[in-house]
Amino acid sequence: MQAIRSVLFTAFLMLSACVWGFTMALCFFLPQPKQFAMGRGWARCVLWMLERVCGLKYSVEGCERIPAGNHIVMCKHTSAWETIALFVIFPSHVWVLKHELLWIPFMGWGLKRLHPIAIDRGAGHRAVNQVIEQGKERLAEGLWVVIFPEGTRVPVGAVRKYGVSGALLATATGSLVVPVSHNAGTFWPRRGIVKKPGTIRMIIGEPVSAEGKNARDLNEEIRTVIESGLAKIESEAATGAR
Numbered sequence: 437m438q439a440i441r442s443v444l445f446t447a448f449l450m451l452s453a454c455v456w457g458f459t460m461a462l463c464f465f466l467p468q469p470k471q472f473a474m475g476r477g478w479a480r481c482v483l484w485m486l487e488r489v490c491g492l493k494y495s496v497e498g499c500e501r502i503p504a505g506n507h508i509v510m511c512k513h514t515s516a517w518e519t520i521a522l523f524v525i526f527p528s529h530v531w532v533l534k535h536e537l538l539w540i541p542f543m544g545w546g547l548k549r550l551h552p553i554a555i556d557r558g559a560g561h562r563a564v565n566q567v568i569e570q571g572k573e574r575l576a577e578g579l580w581v582v583i584f585p586e587g588t589r590v591p592v593g594a595v596r597k598y599g600v601s602g603a604l605l606a607t608a609t610g611s612l613v614v615p616v617s618h619n620a621g622t623f624w625p626r627r628g629i630v631k632k633p634g635t636i637r638m639i640i641g642e643p644v645s646a647e648g649k650n651a652r653d654l655n656e657e658i659r660t661v662i663e664s665g666l667a668k669i670e671s672e673a674a675t676g677a678r
Contacts, residue, residue, distance in 0.1 A: 438490070442630045445489040449482060457546030464549060468579070471549045472528040479523035486517075491633030492623055496525055498640030506580045507612040507643065508571075510602045510658050512666060513584035514592055514621025517636060521620075522582055525638070529580035532567055532601070534588075551579075557587055567601040568608055575609055585659070589626035592619075595663060603646070603655035612643040615658050617665025619673065637673070639665045 456478040460471060486492050494517075509526060511518055522529070535554035538544040553570045555563040571581050583602040590596050606613050618638035624631050641661045646654050 438633065439630050441490050445486060445631060446629055448485055448489070452478060452482060453546070454542035457542035457544065460546035460549040461542075468549075468551055468577075469528050472523075475546070475550060476523045479520045482520050483524065486631065490631040492631050492636065493634070494521060494620075494636040494638065496638045496640065498642075499525070501640050501642055502526065502614065503612055503643050506575060506578050507614060508575075508602055508606055509580060509582045509614045509616060510585050510662065511582065511616035512618060512662055513586055513589050514618075515589065515624040515626060517620035517624045518616075518618055518638075521636075521638070522616075525640075526580055526582070528578075529582050530574050532571075532581065532583045553581070564599075564601045564604065568605050571601075571605040572609055575605075575611060581605065581611075585655070585662075589621075591626065592621040598655055598659045600651050600655050603651040603658065606646040606654060607649065607651050610646060612645060613654070613658055614643050615641040615661040615665065617641065617662050617669060619666065619669045622673075637669050639669065641665055 456474070460474060463471065463474070483494070506527065509522070509529065511522065519531070530550060530552050532553045532555060533547070534557050538548050538552075538554055551574070553567055553574065555566050557563060567583070574581050585598040585602055586596040587599055588596075602613065605611070616638065618636060620636045622632070623634050623636055644654065644658055644661065649657070
C-alpha cells in the first residue's frame with residue numbers, strides 16, 4: 437500500500453513541477469521575490485500532499501537561529517525533500533546547482549526564473565570562481581544563497597568531501613553560514629520511489645561567522661557542525677529520545 441501511495445505522490449510531484457515550471461516561464465516579467473513566492477506556494481502544496489498521501493511529516497528545530505538579513509545556507513543533501521522544504525523554511529534564496537537541471541523541460545524553466553547559480557561541476561576552479569562571483573551578486577541583491585557542500589545527494593550514512601566554495605564566499609563577503617542537518621534520506625532516499633511514513637527531523641544550527649578564519653578552517657567547522665547535527669538526529673531516533 438505504501439508503494440502505491442508513493443507512486444501516486446511521485447506522479448503528483450512530477451505533474452505539479454511541470455505546471456509550476458510552465459507557469460513560472462509565462463510569468464517571466466515578475467521580479468525574483470514574486471517568482472520565489474510562487475515557488476514557495478508550490479513547495480507548501482507538495483509537502484502537504486506528502487503528508488496526506490505518504491504519511492511523511494517534518495519538524496524543524498532552530499528557526500529562531502535564522503539571522504536577520506541574508507546569508508549563506510549550507511545543507512546536508514541526501515534527498516529531494518530538502519530542496520523543496522528549504523523553499524518554505526528560509527527567506528527568498530537561490531541555489532547553487534548543476535546547470536544540467538536547467539535543461540529539464542518545464543521544471544528547468546521554473547528553476548531558471550529563480551536566478552540560480554548554475555555550475556558545471558566538472559569545471560573545477562572555474563566553477564568555484566563562478567559561485568564566488570555570482571554569489572556576491574545574489575547576496576548584494578538581498579537574496580540568501582543555498583549550497584549543498586557535498587555537491588550531490590549522498591546515501592544515508594555516507595560523507596563526501598565538502599566543497600570549499602561556500603566557505604570562500606563567506607570569507608569574501610563576511611556573510612554568516614547557517615548549517616542545516618536533517619535525516620530526510622532515511623524516509624525519502626535519493627534512489628527509489630517508496631517514501632516511508634514518519635517525521636523528517638531538521639536542525640538549523642547556530643550561524644557560523646567567517647570573521648578571522650580562512651576558508652578551509654571555516655569549511656571544516658561547518659562540516660563538523662552539520663555532521664554532528666545529523667549524528668544527534670540518528671542517535672536520538674535510535675534511542676527514542678528527543
